Amino acid sequence: MAEKMLELKGVTLVFQPGTVNEKLALFELFLDVAPGEWVTVIGGNGAGKTTLLNVVSGVCLPQSGRVLLDGEDVTAKKEYQRAKDIGRVFQDPLMGTAPNMTVEENLAMAKIRGEKRSSFRTGVKRADSAAFEEALAGLGLGLETRKKTAVGALSGGQRQALTLLMAALKRPKLLLLDEHTAALDPRTAEKVMEETESIVRKHQLTTLMITHNMRDALRYGDRLIMMERGRIALDISGEEKRQMTVEKLLARFEQESGSRVVNDKLVL
């Protein structure tokens, strides 16, 4: 394992360059993440958080800069070529699962993420059945008895918890979470966050977690970064992070963005 699990070296990404809609999303961004480190990411709307994850996962290719994953330069690799090492959960609970397929079929697809898919091997293998059941039972949502239910029939919270399970199933080198509890009701969100903590810690997954909930950003993770206009404006970890409060963070946030935080969603 390399010393750094993820390295971004001077990444710049402009959307629709040379048009009136030109939009600088990331600007000469540097970021190193150590193996097993859990980084929470905050920042205002349009700060470039999602784009950062998109660059890491290969959804967006930057105009300049390099992306290194576990020491390997993956800058030019397509999303599906990096998938082996990256698990991802999106904000929209509908994004991470195939609604037309059953719970166990979805898990089976995640089980072979990034591997070559055979036209002859059965997708849902009997040998995985017990492990799937146990993992589902661990979510505490009763999904272990609904393995043959189409995922489209599940609630948003159930789908998101399943997506999380699928993202972590292959012990990815990197787990990317993009406001993955934002679309859930508070109780479900809480539950999915607890599940996140338990999965990340159990497998010591290197994790980038975007959240707009500052309390979550402080409570979870080893390190916190705040993004502003495509750059990292604040980067704290260890004692400094432990000493940080929502109030102080908010003050920094307003100072950085030059505006008052009116959106109370940020502090909820």
Added chain:
Amino acid sequence: MLSVLLSAASQGLLWALVAFGVFITYRILDFADLTTDGTVAFGGATCALLITVGADPLLATFAATVMGCLAGLLTGVLATKARIPAILSGILVQLALYSINLRVMDNKSNLALLRKPTVFRAVADLLGVSNAVSELIVGLFAVVLCGTLLWLFLRTEKGLAIRATGGNPRMIRASGVNTDSTTILALMIANALIGLGGSLLAQQQGYSDVQMGVGAIVIGLASVVIGEVLFGRKSLLRSLIAVALGSIVYRCVIALIMLAPFFNNGDLKILTAAIVGLALWIPRLKRPGGKQKMLYGGRKD
């Protein structure tokens, strides 16, 4: 009356192969593939040409299947590599196939197979049964074989990836699948089945015709929706059986309507359109405001 229904049933079995193809593209892949009409005629033309020049009918049937597969490949490449919208890709290939089919049939609009060997005659001779019985046997055999293979394949790792490509392409890309490849593969399989259907239809009716595929996608769709409405789609297996039965029901309904003196053969298309329109509409009426359900079990979001 019984003989009318029996012949409708064997027609339905052969058309079920086309319906399987439409099921793959329209339902599983969520790709409205208009290649279908061209592929039916392409399968018929290829098969008829090879039989008239003396090829073994089984070989000719196989060749038609391969040709269908290639048509699907072309549509798939246009839709994924050239990023042409799905519907337009299908239309382009369908249009091109019209010219190709005329060439294949030596610039004639049809090619007769009178007194030529066909798989149906071969089976009739082999088993000592009538042509009508042979058509039923061959149709049933082809549908059960293709349906089973399809069911098994769609449960494999690759099969799951194809189904996920239709259900949530972003998700399956994020788990390492090249959705361009799965799209192309699914189109190839679908059109192979459609080409096979076309070749058997040509052998059964005794000629291939450049027009024989017109409306095939709608007929396939009719089978899919009728099957789903009548027989459900709780699981993949159930859906496949429903599609095959839907194709038979569709043929029988059409055959019965045709018994009424008012209708003539030219009315077939409008009747088909009406049946499909109603079959797609009725489930929505039953669920006010409800989204149309996609595939089996799941919801389209």
